[in-house]
Amino acid sequence: MSRINNILTAWLAQGRWLLGHNHPDVLQSIQNVITSGLPLHTLDLTTPLKDQFSESLLSLLPGQGKEYCLQFTGPSGADAVEAALKLAKKVTGRSGVISFSGGYHGMTHGALAVTGNLSPKEAVNGMMPEVQFMPYPHLYRCPLGLGGEAGVKALTYYFENLINDVESGVRKPAAVILEAVQGEGGVNPAPVEWLQRIRKVTQEHGILLILDEVQAGFARTGKFFAFEHAGIEPDIIVMSKAVGGGLPLAVLGIKKQFDAWSPGHHTGTFRGNQMLAMANVNRSGHSESPDRAEHRR
Numbered sequence: 001m002s003r004i005n006n007i008l009t010a011w012l013a014q015g016r017w018l019l020g021h022n023h024p025d026v027l028q029s030i031q032n033v034i035t036s037g038l039p040l041h042t043l044d045l046t047t048p049l050k051d052q053f054s055e056s057l058l059s060l061l062p063g064q065g066k067e068y069c070l071q072f073t074g075p076s077g078a079d080a081v082e083a084a085l086k087l088a089k090k091v092t093g094r095s096g097v098i099s100f101s102g103g104y105h106g107m108t109h110g111a112l113a114v115t116g117n118l119s120p121k122e123a124v125n126g127m128m129p130e131v132q133f134m135p136y137p138h139l140y141r142c143p144l145g146l147g148g149e150a151g152v153k154a155l156t157y158y159f160e161n162l163i164n165d166v167e168s169g170v171r172k173p174a175a176v177i178l179e180a181v182q183g184e185g186g187v188n189p190a191p192v193e194w195l196q197r198i199r200k201v202t203q204e205h206g207i208l209l210i211l212d213e214v215q216a217g218f219a220r221t222g223k224f225f226a227f228e229h230a231g232i233e234p235d236i237i238v239m240s241k242a243v244g245g246g247l248p249l250a251v252l253g254i255k256k257q258f259d260a261w262s263p264g265h266h267t268g269t270f271r272g273n274q275m276l277a278m279a280n281v282n283r284s285g286h287s288e289s290p291d292r293a294e295h296r297r
């Protein structure tokens with residue numbers, strides 16, 4: 001990648017460009033769709049292009065996606081986060097959500113409520129209720145003042161204890177939402193053992209684990225998804241930014257057993273974008289993975 005390409009990718013893209021600035025494969029697949037005569041939007045109607053894309057995307061999910069299905073939400077990461085939160089509440093019949101300091105999940109009402117940054121929250125009264133923040137591990141700026149492995153161990157214990165302690169004051173939540181590598185929170189990777197423990201505890205308690213891969217996903221960390229470093233399988237995977245090759249697109253990967261949606265319960269006008277016929281982009285982005293993934297470390 002040229003220097004100017006690097007600068008453009010870092011400055012303008014905000015993690016949207018899987019293959020860099022104006023990659024010829026991306027431009028070509030957009031042109032193919034525009035000149036094909038196909039409708040640019042088909043909402044929920046399947047098309048060969050969407051089938052191709054869905055198959056390709058599913059094959060990148062854990063276990064080659066055999067246990068997952070996809071949901072095309074509205075085109076922003078925040079809308080996909082909203083859908084994930086709503087679905088977790090619907091599946092579990094519970095209402096609480098645990099999120100982490102430093103997490104960023106978007107600017108819509110629920111997504112902002114589970115975001116750490118206080119500044120955009122200042123102007124809003126009545127955030128989504130029952131959001132419990134917990135400290136996210138940080139090797140150097142440990143929220144417990146311990147640092148290193150001791151800090152990670154203590155935070156792991158703290159999380160587990162909060163869920164198990166009948167006197168914690170925090171009702172069992174519907175979901176835990178987190179980024180395996182926090183983006184806006186300072187490019188902060190979660191320790192593998194912490195992630196694994198969170199997966200184990202949430203599984204034991206029937207709490208849905210939502211991994212927000214909007215920024216860290218798509219080969220930005222040396223694996224296709226950042227959570228893969230811990231070898232865990234989330235219940236819901238939130239994807240946006242790079243999944244659309246630079247165009248607005250957001251998708252949830254949902255473990256099939258948790259696909260409790262009824263028709264029309266999370267709709268939106270701009271789903272089903274045919275230009276996501278970035279099938280080609282997706283494939284070219286992955287066919288050479290893990291090399292490409294390694295290249296982006």
Ligand SMILES: Cc1ncc(COP(=O)(O)O)c(C=O)c1O
Nearest residue numbers: 076077078104105106183214215
């Ligand atoms: C991890 C993460 N989740 C969600 C979002 C929200 O995505 P959008 O800005 O498309 O709503 C972002 C945006 O930067 C993000 O980094």
